[in-house]
Amino acid sequence: MADPMKIRAKMEGDKVDVRILMAHEMETGQRKDAQGKVIPAWFIQNVTATCNGKTVLTAEWGPAVAKNPFLAFKFSGAKAGDKIVVTWTDNHGDKRSDEATIA
Amino acid sequence: MDKGRRQVLKAAGGSAVLALMAAAGLLRPGQAWAEWNKQAFDVRNSLNDAVKALGGTAAPQQSAEIAIKSPDIAENGAVVPFEVTSKIPGTQNIALLVEKNPNILAANFDIPQGTDPWINTRIKMGQTSNVFAVVKAADGKFYYASKEVKVTLGGCGG
Numbered sequence: 001m002a003d004p005m006k007i008r009a010k011m012e013g014d015k016v017d018v019r020i021l022m023a024h025e026m027e028t029g030q031r032k033d034a035q036g037k038v039i040p041a042w043f044i045q046n047v048t049a050t051c052n053g054k055t056v057l058t059a060e061w062g063p064a065v066a067k068n069p070f071l072a073f074k075f076s077g078a079k080a081g082d083k084i085v086v087t088w089t090d091n092h093g094d095k096r097s098d099e100a101t102i103a
Numbered sequence: 104m105d106k107g108r109r110q111v112l113k114a115a116g117g118s119a120v121l122a123l124m125a126a127a128g129l130l131r132p133g134q135a136w137a138e139w140n141k142q143a144f145d146v147r148n149s150l151n152d153a154v155k156a157l158g159g160t161a162a163p164q165q166s167a168e169i170a171i172k173s174p175d176i177a178e179n180g181a182v183v184p185f186e187v188t189s190k191i192p193g194t195q196n197i198a199l200l201v202e203k204n205p206n207i208l209a210a211n212f213d214i215p216q217g218t219d220p221w222i223n224t225r226i227k228m229g230q231t232s233n234v235f236a237v238v239k240a241a242d243g244k245f246y247y248a249s250k251e252v253k254v255t256l257g258g259c260g261g
Contacts, residue, residue: 015219028227030205045139056218062144064201064209064227066182072223073212091139 007100009084012074016102018049018056019072020086028063044069046089051078051102078102144208150235150247153200153208159245163237166191169248171236180228180254185236187222193241194220203232228254 003023010017022044029041047059056075078084080102087097143156151162172186187197197220198211209226220238228234231253238246 026227028205030229054217055215057215058213060139060144060211062206062208062210064204064206066225066227070184070223070225073218074221075218077217 002094002096005086005088005096005098007084007086007098009100009102011080011102015074015076016051016078016084017072017074018084020049020070022047022069022071022088022096024067024069024088024090026063026065026067026069030063042090042092044088044090047071047086048088049073049084049086051075051084052082056084140211143211144206146207147205148202148207150200150202150207150237153198154237154245154247156208157196157198157211157237157239157245158243159239161244163245163247166238166246166248169236169238169246171234171248171250173234173250173252175251176253176255177228178255180230180256182225183228183252183254184223184225185234187236189220189236189238191220191238191240191246194238195241196237196239197222198235198237198239199224199226200235200237201226201228201232202235204229207235228252230254 006021008019024044025042027039027042031039033039041063043063044061049057057073082102083099084102085097085099089095143153146153146156154163168190170188173184177183185199189197194214196213199209200207201209212222214220233249233251235247235249
């Protein structure tokens with residue numbers, strides 16, 4: 001299991017400002033190790049964020065997303081105290097889900 | 104997760120082989136990766152091909168309604184921050200593409216109703232390149248904006 005995500009969700013007027021920092025290698029599959037062997041690609045492919053059971057963002061990523069990915073977005077229709085859940089799946093089939101309370 | 108997929112991955116070890124297999128009909132696009140648009144992420148350097156793989160029927164139109172905010176010169180290509188804002192009504196999708204990366208498509212975001220057409224993320228750039236932000240509007244049409252970002256130190260090789 002990968003390290004937890006850091007999720008910050010804050011009300012900004014009537015919108016929720018969400019910032020997520022995930023812990024992931026995001027290996028591109030282009031790099032070579034010291035022996036000249038290609039390091040296989042290992043990266044997050046799907047990201048889903050839900051709030052109160054409603055999907056507020058989904059993303060498909062390629063290996064070009066930077067290591068330890070950062071993602072920010074804004075949505076409306078939620079209030080302080082609601083929970084936001086973020087889930088990612090990588091190309092190895094690993095999953096990680098974390099939640100945060102909107103402040 | 105099915106086992107065949109992993110073996111195929113191990114055996115192939117590269118997207119080029121996978122693409123060949125896909126071409127030969129051994130692997131239908133969308134079969135190996137349930138929800139991940141492999142076809143789109145396999146596109147090499149053509150904006151039009153990438154848009155087609157994302158479901159576009161025509162070439163995307165350039166639009167001034169899309170804004171890309173990023174540094175003009177990125178010192179470290181491994182982490183280049185991008186902020187994309189779309190003022191196109193009914194924005195459903197925002198994709199970020201880097202023309203000179205090994206594969207053009209970097210990330211694709213679905214924007215459900217209620218979510219702002221605004222995305223802030225960090226991507227890798229192998230070298231100085233044009234970056235495209237492609238937006239899919241409610242009418243199914245694709246629009247794009249581009250910006251050149253100079254990279255002093257690439258983020259893909261090693």
